[in-house]
Amino acid sequence: MTQRSSVRGRVCLVTGAARGIGAATARVLASGGAKVVVADISVSGEQVARDIATDGGQAIFVGGDVSSDDGAQAVVAAALAEYGQLDSLINNAGILRLADSFEHTTDAQLSDMMRINFESVFRLSRAALPALETSGHGSIVNTASMVGHRIGMPSHAVYGASKAAVVGLSMTLALELAPRGVRVNCVAPGVVATDLYVEEFLKEHSREDLESGSASTLAAIPIGKYATPEQIAEVITFLAGDASDYITGQTVVVDGGFTGI
């Protein structure tokens, strides 16, 4: 029996796909039969695309900074040049810069997080919209966060604000684009043990703290574990494909119960 997949044959562009949640999403989409555009500012995305091809999937790597208008347009153009269509856009690229406190946030942290976490979503969605509309079943999935959506978190003032902006943009985009056949949803992860989180955590704490959970958020997670990138990728894949074709304007929280208590 052939396995059902709601992303089979879809062209899916994933930003921030060189590692972490984005790389896992690229792999899950490809294993479901999607043609994947692995987009990242880091050339290590090339290896992600190669590994997918080795496993029998279809993927290309496109390098570039998706927070600039030129970069966003170039990535969409490369996807269309390779595959001739674009069905799903996964705006996942993001950065985390922690500050001791709100007033110690630097101007560089402010502008970098707003530009990469929020403006990239705006610019890429705008660049991709004509192709997504042409697809007839376009889907945009934005990676937000539980921080800025459900809760605040010390040291995360601008990060949370940038993610709240992503959710706010998505709600209006969903309304404007529904009549044009494009759905827009967000996934809001809790704590995922990716390089993004671990690198920032280890600036202030020891690896032992991380693993034991003594100074970390681990103790606040009812499920008792950090999320894996694959657990987030599965939800993104559901929202990207036709299995979720009656869902739009939603933010799905995937946090192991963190914000439900």
Ligand SMILES: NC(=O)c1ccc[n+]([C@@H]2O[C@H](COP(=O)([O-])OP(=O)(O)OC[C@H]3O[C@@H](n4cnc5c(N)ncnc54)[C@H](O)[C@@H]3O)[C@@H](O)[C@H]2O)c1
């Ligand atoms: N890890 C977590 O705990 C967590 C929790 C909630 C939300 N998120 C969000 O999930 C997304 C992915 O996070 P991750 O943990 O996999 O991070 P990560 O650091 O492992 O991966 C992020 C990727 O984005 C790429 N990137 C950064 N700036 C870019 C730019 N301007 N253009 C193109 N690519 C760029 C990086 O090169 C990197 O490969 C982010 O939006 C992050 O804010 C992560």
